[in-house]
Amino acid sequence: xxxxxxxxxxxxxxxxxxxxxxxxxxxxxxxxxxxxxxxxxxxxxxxxxxxxxxxxxxxxxxxxxxxxxxxxxxxxxxxxxxxxxxxxxxxxxxxxxxxxxxxxxxxxxxxxxxxxxxxxxxxxxxxxxxxxxxxxxxxxxxxxxxxxxxxxxxxxxxxxxxxxxxxxxxxxxxxxxxxxxxxxxxxxxxxxxxxxxxxxxxxxxxxxxxxxxxxxxxxxxxxxxxxxxxxxxxxxxxxxxxxxxxxxxxxxxxxxxxxxxxxxxxxxxxxxxxxxxxxxxxxxxxxxxxxxxxxxxxxxxxxxxxxxxxxxxxxxxxxxxxxxxxxxxxxxxxxxxxxxxxxxxxxxxxxxxxxxxxxxxxxxxxxxxxxxxxxxxxxxxxxxxxxxxxxxxxxxxxxxxxxxxxxxxxxxxxxxxxxxxxxxxxxxxxxxxxxxxxxxxxxxxxxxxxxxxxxxxxxxxxxxxxxxx
Amino acid sequence: xxxxxxxxxxxxxxxxxxxxxxxxxxxxxxxxxxxxxxxxxxxxxxxxxxxxxxxxxxxxxxxxxxxxxxxxxxxxxxxxxxxxxxxxxxxxxxxxxxxxxxxxxxxxxxxxxxxxxxxxxxxxxxxxxxxxxxxxxxxxxxxxxxxxxxxxxxxxxxxxxxxxxxxxxxxxxxxxxxxxxxxxxxxxxxxxxxxxxxxxxxxxxxxxxxxxxxxxxxxxxxxxxxxxxxxxxxxxxxxxxxxxxxxxxxxxxx
Ligand SMILES: Nc1ncnc2c1ncn2[C@@H]1O[C@H](COP(=O)(O)OP(=O)(O)OP(=O)(O)O)[C@@H](O)[C@H]1O
Ligand SMILES: [Mg+2]
Numbered sequence: 143x144x145x146x147x148x149x150x151x152x153x154x155x156x157x158x159x160x161x162x163x164x165x166x167x168x169x170x171x172x173x174x175x176x177x178x179x180x181x182x183x184x185x186x187x188x189x190x191x192x193x194x195x196x197x198x199x200x201x202x203x204x205x206x207x208x209x210x211x212x213x214x215x216x217x218x219x220x221x222x223x224x225x226x227x228x229x230x231x232x233x234x235x236x237x238x239x240x241x242x243x244x245x246x247x248x249x250x251x252x253x254x255x256x257x258x259x260x261x262x263x264x265x266x267x268x269x270x271x272x273x274x275x276x277x278x279x280x281x282x283x284x285x286x287x288x289x290x291x292x293x294x295x296x297x298x299x300x301x302x303x304x305x306x307x308x309x310x311x312x313x314x315x316x317x318x319x320x321x322x323x324x325x326x327x328x329x330x331x332x333x334x335x336x337x338x339x340x341x342x343x344x345x346x347x348x349x350x351x352x353x354x355x356x357x358x359x360x361x362x363x364x365x366x367x368x369x370x371x372x373x374x375x376x377x378x379x380x381x382x383x384x385x386x387x388x389x390x391x392x393x394x395x396x397x398x399x400x401x402x403x404x405x406x407x408x409x410x411x412x413x414x415x416x417x418x419x420x421x422x423x424x425x426x427x428x429x430x431x432x433x434x435x436x437x438x439x440x441x442x443x444x445x446x447x448x449x450x451x452x453x454x455x456x457x458x459x460x461x462x463x464x465x466x467x468x469x470x471x472x473x474x475x476x477x478x479x480x481x482x483x484x485x486x487x488x489x490x491x492x493x494x495x496x497x498x499x500x501x502x503x504x505x506x507x508x509x510x511x512x513x514x515x516x517x518x519x520x521x522x523x524x525x526x527x528x529x530x531x532x533x534x535x536x537x538x539x540x541x542x543x544x545x546x547x548x549x550x551x552x553x554x555x556x557x558x559x560x561x562x563x564x565x566x567x568x569x570x571x572x573x574x575x576x577x578x579x580x581x582x583x584x585x586x587x588x589x590x591x592x593x594x595x596x597x598x599x600x601x602x603x604x605x606x607x608x609x610x611x
Numbered sequence: 612x613x614x615x616x617x618x619x620x621x622x623x624x625x626x627x628x629x630x631x632x633x634x635x636x637x638x639x640x641x642x643x644x645x646x647x648x649x650x651x652x653x654x655x656x657x658x659x660x661x662x663x664x665x666x667x668x669x670x671x672x673x674x675x676x677x678x679x680x681x682x683x684x685x686x687x688x689x690x691x692x693x694x695x696x697x698x699x700x701x702x703x704x705x706x707x708x709x710x711x712x713x714x715x716x717x718x719x720x721x722x723x724x725x726x727x728x729x730x731x732x733x734x735x736x737x738x739x740x741x742x743x744x745x746x747x748x749x750x751x752x753x754x755x756x757x758x759x760x761x762x763x764x765x766x767x768x769x770x771x772x773x774x775x776x777x778x779x780x781x782x783x784x785x786x787x788x789x790x791x792x793x794x795x796x797x798x799x800x801x802x803x804x805x806x807x808x809x810x811x812x813x814x815x816x817x818x819x820x821x822x823x824x825x826x827x828x829x830x831x832x833x834x835x836x837x838x839x840x841x842x843x844x845x846x847x848x849x850x851x852x853x854x855x856x857x858x859x860x861x862x863x864x865x
Contacts, residue, residue, distance in 0.1 A: 561702065562713070565713075565720070566721035566774075567717055568688050571720075576708065582706075582708070
């Protein structure tokens, strides 16, 4: 029987190792027109993509760094390496992946997860996908799952039609940056009516410091299709920062169902600024499940634009902000059609000086009649040094809409701790159980491998706090 | 089970600087049932929490000894591991902490030397739920979350049985129970006694003591044991009320 206090194997150290490889190619530091042209040339891209990149560069340069939220002024765009290609080959079989890289993903448990429960898997190191695989059963049904660069070579028409439409470069500075220098990411296409019972997973690994990872993900679920996409992210710890700025665009077409689960456990030098958005058409369902364990700063507000009647979305979010960390998490929902519904549940934990923020935008457009929306944000603050804030912004423009907003901020009650201790449970374990209970309604939606990760991490944080207090 | 004893000796307890318990002594042996009675606010729950080790209750004098080992400086969970169990007057709830996960953690914490077979454990829990008239849905519910007063008390009694403590303090386990539930919980207490536990029942009512005959009855008035006697004392108290003691104490003071 595993005991709660067995915390040997729960360190973030599991992820804290560097892959020793000499990159096959890498650009110099800093960003300008030449860099964009170089990336596009190395990737042998079509001309139109290069033009999209160059336009996005203009937008990026013209936009100031956001002044609201956490302080990200330390990012120096001249110091970052934007493109690192670890390896020339892209494999579809782990045996063809060079040993050092294969070992990396083995340590992270990626091939094992693939064997156990995935329909497909993409693995990215630094700027490029190094491995991708979709099991035959699904490939035969027309499902495509591969790294985005390969997809651009193999399905240029589909990419051209969908790229940058949901998240245009003008959306924000980091979406523009991503569009200019994007590399890697995953492309997932599920044909009409295909329901994937098993999830697919993309795993993003960063390896250095003062570098950027700018993956670009495009998911297209055709009419009646359903899929669960899982994303995992880790990196080794460095004293200097690295930047992760992804863009994710999801097309959930009529009657489709897409679940996007993201569990990031970035090391605490990573500044994580992804832009994720879905267009949800008639009677389609978009589910965002976000577990935010790591990083130094995260700003992420997955969005759903409910464009068709009866479209629905849910956004379940758990954020852990312990230590010198700022988690700025939230959700954005626009009800743009009648009878649409949305549900946002955000839970956060702050401790040891951590800051967690819920920032949300909910809009029910005029004419989106009979739409329903609910927002619930609960914060648990573990000590007096830590903080939590909520900035909900609600625009309910249709009178027939029903909308509810609930927010709570709490602490662990000593009565609860005493009660659990009276049943033989040590104080720090009691605190872990209470915290995990607080997170339960979101954690139970996260795949087991990752929710166990949460369990372990919470226990580790509690044991640290026990040592301090 | 070898004979155990829990010795509460001349206990003086303060809460927020206010003296609540004054020289309280009770000695409980395994298999014995003690009833602790007394008016509201005299310190019965204070005694229970002090024995369990809640740090809010400051022990200013006296000792709590279990089988020769002093408990005073042990933390709550350590006392639990020595075999002390408290069924709370007002059990707290923990949202999202599934009962079975909690109970399993508690069990393995209390009995680390045993290898717990989950399936068997679960069956046992189900059987007990059934015994207490609760359905299986309670297994996965949040700990005490949304439970009615009577359901909480039954869950406390269930834990008393499954966690196999040596000494049990039941703080008004009978309050909020309907007649049938009272009978069932009384049976559970009887079982615990037969398993060799020593038990202190804190109660305001003779009702529960009709089912479980106490070997001793203690009357706590203003933080002091005003009288100790055998099972008959409970009935006498019910007839004459606590005013009797007030008079006596006042007489003494004068
Ligand atoms: N946390 C606290 N802060 C201040 N006073 C307290 C606290 N807890 C208990 N007391 C006081 O200590 C005294 C004894 O309380 P206790 O709960 O032990 O009484 P009791 O005998 O169990 O009463 P009841 O029969 O109503 O349950 C009361 O006067 C109560 O107000
Ligand atoms: Mg009481």
